[in-house]
Every structure is written in structure tokens, then in C-alpha cells.
Amino acid sequence: MLDPSNKGKTFPPFSYTIERGKLREFLLAVGDDDAAYAVDDPPLPPTFPTVFTFWGGMSMDDLLREVGVEIHNVLHTGQEYEYFAPLHIGDTVTGQAAISDIYQRAGMDFMEIETEYKNQDGVLVLKDRAMLVVRGEE
């Protein structure tokens, strides 16, 4: 069982600079050819911040291990992105992850990890919430 006192625990910040080539690679992978992205100052697709997490160097493995959980016992059951200000190519975002919720239900552990992203001017641009279920060790 997860220790509820881990709620509120924060992790080291990480940064990612938004690249035009990565945007193109992401759109090709998803299969989205909307011409609105092929402009000088394009918007970003709604789930593009997935890239910030994985390429920004946030290690979910390390984060989970700090609270005594192995990643192979974790199911990603939900995801949310909430935008507060526009993002642009060339912006550097800095993410700060925290355990925003931990609770037990039906003998299973539920955990929510919220990552707040600020841009290079310190403006809050995005909140990323990952909902996880932790399976018991067999």
C-alpha cells in the first residue's frame, strides 16, 4: 500500500525547448496534416506536451521508485492537459512534478501526478495530470 504521506511530494524540475522539427515529427506520427501547423508561429497539438515529459528528462521510473513503486506495476489510467497561456516554437518550458493525490479504493492504490509548466518568463502555461493505478506486487 502506498504511503498517503507522499501526497504533496515534489520532484526535481526539468526543462524542454520546443523545436519545430519535433512538432513536425509528432504530427507525422499522429497522422495530422492540418495546414494550420505549417506556418511560422504554429500552435501546438493538444497532446504535444507528452514530448515535454519524455524528452525533457522527467524520469517516471525514478519518480515512482522514490515512493516505493516499480513502473511495471503501474497502469496509466487517465491523462489531462490544461492550458493557461499560448506556447510557441523556441519557448523553453520548465516542469515541476508533484504527487497531487494518493488514495485507496477497492484495495488498489490510486495516484495522480501533476506537473506544472512555466515558460521562460515564469508564466504558468500548462498543467499536466497523469492518473495512475498501482497494482499490488504478485
Added chain:
Amino acid sequence: MTLYFEDVNVGDELPELVKGPISETQLVRYSGASGDFNPIHTVPRVAQEVGLDGIIAHGLLIMAFGGQCLTAWAGAGSVRQFKVRFSGMTKPSETVVCTGKVTKKEEDGELALVRGKLTVKDTDDTLKLKGDFTVALPRKSG
């Protein structure tokens, strides 16, 4: 064509977006693009070792399809909030269908917001994810 706040009504359905069939190559591409290199999405041997009968698509790729359904309708850059709950695994060769519906319109200061629900199902009607969204739309009055 720009979608305006005035053009949207509660109960409107979003244009359906069909994605697929999903290929193994697409999962390799999405792994590289997103940086999610969990091998259960690309390496059949590892998928089998964890009890799956083959590789499965990234849940976040299916969510990205949902995101594309939103932006194809409301415009790229319009999404303010998008939340999903994953329901089922998706395998290569499957085709999925994204649908959505407007549930609420509200004006919050300068913002004209439209809220709704979205689902992604396969062609056998099995749910892959469901979620809710908020988009900000321009007003005709400016």
C-alpha cells in the same frame, strides 16, 4: 474555415474522425516522436513477457487522435483543457473512430468557451477512451 462561437449549439456533434488502420511502424514513429520508448509498444517479445499477446498502441497516441478530432473541428490551438480516461488497449491493424458532442457554452470574460465530451472506439464499438474537453472559440462580433 473558422468555427465561431455563435455557430455552435449544445448537442452539436463533432465531425467523426477515423484513424487507422494503426500500423506497427506508426507505433515506432510515435515512440520516437513522443519519447515514450516503453517496449510493450514496439517489441513483441517484451509485450509477451508481460502477458500481452502482442504489442499495443500508446494510450497517449489514441488520446492524440482525440486531440486531432477536436482541432479538426474547433481549430488548431483552440483547446484549453482535454482530459481522458483510458478504457481499452488498441492493437496494430485496428481502426478507431473519434466522436464528440457539445455539452455546454459559456462566456468567461473575453473567452468564449465550448465544453463537450469525446469518445474513441474501435470499429466493433469497443471503447478505447472517453473524455471531456474545453475549446476557446472566436466570436463573430470580434
